[in-house]
Amino acid sequence: MSGQPDLGRADLVSMLAELTGKPVEQVPHRVGSMELAWLVHLVEQRYGTQMDLTDDQLAGIRTVDDALTVFHTCLPASADG
Amino acid sequence: MYRQTKDPAAQDPGWVDDVLFAGRPTDVCLRLPEPVDRATLHRLVTEAQARLVAAGLRPGGAAALRLPPSLSYVVNLLATWRSGGQAVLLDHRLTDHEVDRALRRLTPQVVVAPVRTGGGALKVFVDVTERVTGYADRPAVSGHAVIQLSSGSTGPSKVIGRTAADLVAEVERYTRIDGVALPGERIILLPSMVHVLGLVGGLLYGLHARVELVPPERLGGDAVLAAIAAQDTPATVLGVPFHIGLLASTRPDRPLPQFTRMTTGGELVPPAVVQAFTDRHGVPLGNMYGMTEVGVIGTDLHGSHRPAIAPAPGIEVRESDGELLISCPASPYVGLSDPDRWADGWLRTRDAGTVDPVTGLVTVRGRLDSQVSVGGLKVDLTEVEATLTGLPGVAAAVVTYDDGITAYVQPDGPLSGDALDRLLAERLAGYKRPRTLHLVAQLPRTTTGKLVRSLDVLRTAAP
Numbered sequence: 181m182s183g184q185p186d187l188g189r190a191d192l193v194s195m196l197a198e199l200t201g202k203p204v205e206q207v208p209h210r211v212g213s214m215e216l217a218w219l220v221h222l223v224e225q226r227y228g229t230q231m232d233l234t235d236d237q238l239a240g241i242r243t244v245d246d247a248l249t250v251f252h253t254c255l256p257a258s259a260d261g
Numbered sequence: 262m263y264r265q266t267k268d269p270a271a272q273d274p275g276w277v278d279d280v281l282f283a284g285r286p287t288d289v290c291l292r293l294p295e296p297v298d299r300a301t302l303h304r305l306v307t308e309a310q311a312r313l314v315a316a317g318l319r320p321g322g323a324a325a326l327r328l329p330p331s332l333s334y335v336v337n338l339l340a341t342w343r344s345g346g347q348a349v350l351l352d353h354r355l356t357d358h359e360v361d362r363a364l365r366r367l368t369p370q371v372v373v374a375p376v377r378t379g380g381g382a383l384k385v386f387v388d389v390t391e392r393v394t395g396y397a398d399r400p401a402v403s404g405h406a407v408i409q410l411s412s413g414s415t416g417p418s419k420v421i422g423r424t425a426a427d428l429v430a431e432v433e434r435y436t437r438i439d440g441v442a443l444p445g446e447r448i449i450l451l452p453s454m455v456h457v458l459g460l461v462g463g464l465l466y467g468l469h470a471r472v473e474l475v476p477p478e479r480l481g482g483d484a485v486l487a488a489i490a491a492q493d494t495p496a497t498v499l500g501v502p503f504h505i506g507l508l509a510s511t512r513p514d515r516p517l518p519q520f521t522r523m524t525t526g527g528e529l530v531p532p533a534v535v536q537a538f539t540d541r542h543g544v545p546l547g548n549m550y551g552m553t554e555v556g557v558i559g560t561d562l563h564g565s566h567r568p569a570i571a572p573a574p575g576i577e578v579r580e581s582d583g584e585l586l587i588s589c590p591a592s593p594y595v596g597l598s599d600p601d602r603w604a605d606g607w608l609r610t611r612d613a614g615t616v617d618p619v620t621g622l623v624t625v626r627g628r629l630d631s632q633v634s635v636g637g638l639k640v641d642l643t644e645v646e647a648t649l650t651g652l653p654g655v656a657a658a659v660v661t662y663d664d665g666i667t668a669y670v671q672p673d674g675p676l677s678g679d680a681l682d683r684l685l686a687e688r689l690a691g692y693k694r695p696r697t698l699h700l701v702a703q704l705p706r707t708t709t710g711k712l713v714r715s716l717d718v719l720r721t722a723a724p
Contacts, residue, residue, distance in 0.1 A: 199506065201531075202664050208696040213354075214503055214636040215696075217383055221481045221507055233382040242682070 185255035187223065192244050192251075195222045209243050219247055227255055269591065271321055271404035272425035274345045280429050281339065281468040290468055292447075292475045293332060293386055294491065302336070309340035313371055316393040320345030322370035323401035323408070324393075327360060329353040329378060330453050330476065333389035335464065337373045338454075342425070346370075347401040349408045350455045352638075354690040363410055366420070368397040385451060385484075386476035403595050409457070409553050412632070412641040412693060420595040421553050428465060430575070431556035435466040437574040440522065440547055440562025442497040444471040449488045451477070451500035452637060457553050458526040463499055482511025489520050496520055501527040501637025502534070505546065509537040520544050522562065526551055527637035529568055529625065539564075550625055553639070554593040554608055559623050569622040578616055578623050579607075585614040585623065633662045635692045640666065645693055652684045657704050659712050659719065660695065668695035669719050671704040699723035 196207045199218045211219070216238060224230055231254040241247045286300035318324050324341040326348055328334040341348040349367050351360055353375075364372065377390040402408075405422030412419075435441055442448050448467055452459035467474040475496070477484040485508060489496045496519050498508070505525060523538065524547035538546050547562035550570045558578065559570035572578045577588035589608040602609055613626040631642040642660045649658035649668055656673035660666065670681065678698055685694050701723045705713040713719065 200664055206664075208665055210694075210696050210698075212635075212691050212694070212696065214692070217480045218503075218506070220383060222510065224481065224483070225510065235378075235382050238382045 185227075185252055185257055187226075187248070187251060187255060189244060189248050192219055192223075192248055195219055196244070198222075207244075209245070211241065211244060211247060213238075216241055216247065219251075223251055223255070229255070231255065269404040269422070269424045271345065271347070271401075272406065274320075274343050276425050276429055277339060277343045280432060281465065283469075284471045288471050289473050291332065291335070292473055292491070294475075294478065294488075297332065302339075305332070305336045306339045306343060309336045310344050312393050313337070313340055313344055313346070313373075316371045317395040317398065318344055318346050318371045321347075321400045321404075323347040323349050323367060325349040325351055325364060325367065325369040325372045325396070326455075327351040327353060327355075327372060327374040328389060328391060329375070329387050330385065330455070330459075331378075331387050331389040333373075333375070333391045334454060337391065337393075338464075342406060347403070347405060347408060350460075351410070352453070352455050352690065354692060356686070356688055356690060358688045359690060364396060367402055367408060368399045369401075370395065370397060370399070372396050381479070383479045383481065385478075385480055405595065407460075408595065409455075411553055412639050412644050421593050422595045423554075423556075423593060424591075427556075428461060431461050432465050432469045434557060434573050434575055435462060436470060438557075438560055438562065440524075440545075440560070441466070442470070442472045442495070442521075446495040446497065446521070447473040447475050447492060449477060449485055449496050449498040450474050451480070451485070451498065451504050452526070456638070457551060457556050458499070458501075458549070458637070461556050462526070462549070462551075480507075482507040486511060486513050486517065489517050490515065493519055498523040500525050502530045503636045505530060505534055505538050509534065509541055512541065517542075522547055524549060524560075524562055525637075526557075528634040529627075532567075535564070535567065550623070552587070552608075552610060554603075555587055555589050558587055566622055569617070569624045571622055578621075580614065580616045583613050583615075584629055585610045585612045585616070585625065633666065635666065638692050640693045642666070645689065645695065648685070648688050649681075652681070652688075654680070654684075657712060659704060659714055661714065661716060661719065663697070663716055663720075665696040666694070667697040667699070669699045669701055669704060669723055671701055676700065 193204050193207050197204045237250050284299055288299045289296040290302050291297040324346050338348050349369050371393050373391050373393050375389045376392045378387050380388040403422050406425040407423050409421045450463045454460050454464045475488050477488040502525050522545045526549040545564045550559045551557040557573050559572045561570045579586050586607045592603040611630045613629050615624050633640050646660040654676040657671045659669045705718050705722050
């Protein structure tokens with residue numbers, strides 16, 4: 181593995197579970213602007229950095245998988261990658 | 262049965278200068294983060310009045326503002342009122358379909374909309390270059406100063422009007438509530454100023470009481486704490502319950518003695534969230550209860566009555582058959598009014614609740630109808646369901662709230678989830694759209710053919 185940040189789909193789903201109070205298996209895969217703001221907030225806290233996201237990037241995110249793809253382009257690759 | 266209500270007369274626009282512009286010219290009104298003082302705001306408003314008038318706004322006419330939270334929104338709102346016009350507030354997240362329907366009904370003389378927005382993602386306040394265009398050559402539908410749309414079916418009770426006198430009375434009410442930000446202090450403003458909490462509890466109260474309004478640079482816990490830290494004056498964070506989570510999960514990197522309080526409106530906050538917030542920041546978490554129709558109804562700004570609230574000064578609350586009723590001298594609904602919503606000076610909230618006969622404290626226990634709150638924004642599930650049912654390819658739909666808006670859809674032919682998503686995105690603002698969509702071959706029905714709404718049955722139908 182190389183070039184991928186240390187952030188997986190399961191991480192995002194567990195962050196959404198924290199927001200919604202649902203078990204991870206019941207977290208919807210669609211995300212709205214509120215869920216997205218929450219994910220950006222927690223991911224930035226985890227990496228101690230501000231992701232340089234554009235309006236267009238955010239507007240294109242409709243699912244957890246979309247969010248993961250966009251976040252990967254904005255985060256540093258993992259140290260052991 | 263609906264009946265015609267007495268249409269309020271428009272009020273002289275002098276109230277804007279008397280109530281909102283009465284402070285010193287050098288007082289800072291907004292920090293974006295560059296300070297905007299009262300003299301600058303007044304100049305910008307005067308200039309905007311000229312543009313509105315040039316585009317066709319006349320006293321007694323309406324201007325529809327389809328603007329995101331921005332200096333442009335503030336300026337055009339105040340300019341509309343100062344021109345003797347009615348402001349029709351359209352949330353910028355509404356789709357073209359939703360806006361067109363509203364404009365046809367409310368016939369504003371001008372529409373103010375962005376030609377360009379900027380500033381970056383997750384901004385609380387954005388940079389807007391706006392354009393004013395003529396729309397209809399008719400007077401406003403009523404003498405109300407502001408028109409707000411509440412999510413709902415197309416029923417006539419969902420266009421909500423408030424008079425200038427009513428807005429001024431609410432601002433005055435805020436000045437008499439113990440625990441609000443005081444003159445010279447700051448409000449860190451998170452809710453949209455298109456909706457009542459941010460509009461009156463933030464913008465109008467702030468302008469009147471000489472409280473600086475500070476939208477954080479972006480929507481995130483660090484940005485809110487940075488906004489608090491940017492000045493030494495006391496700061497109250499105004500938000501909705503979602504924002505509590507952002508702050509509860511953010512550790513300040515320095516002491517913030519100026520952080521005075523956080524106050525939220527919207528739905529009830531779970532005790533664990535309250536605990537997490539107060540453990541982290543050590544300041545009171547206040548709670549407010551209000552409605553678009555009347556504004557603030559009650560508060561518990563010290564967090565000492567949770568989950569109950571004390572009625573705001575001048576507001577009477579009573580309980581009738583388990584429902585909370587609010588004193589409201591005139592119907593807030595434009596044109597035709599449904600006596601099931603307002604009658605004889607009382608507004609039916611559709612909130613279940615109780616009023617303590619000894620203390621007068623009010624406890625809200627949840628909705629009696631299909632309205633839910635998504636990040637502080639009200640969404641009527643019947644609107645979502647009616648929209649889904651009206652889409653091509655949909656035979657029937659049931660929309661429920663299952664820790665999020667959840668739709669069960671029975672197609673009448675080949676229909677993919679993605680196709681349904683695209684159709685919905687053209688018709689419903691994002692916050693109204695289902696987070697979970699289940700396509701089912703056959704929706705469960707009763708023996709008489711009615712759609713079943715039980716969550717247990719629906720979950721079984723779409724495992």
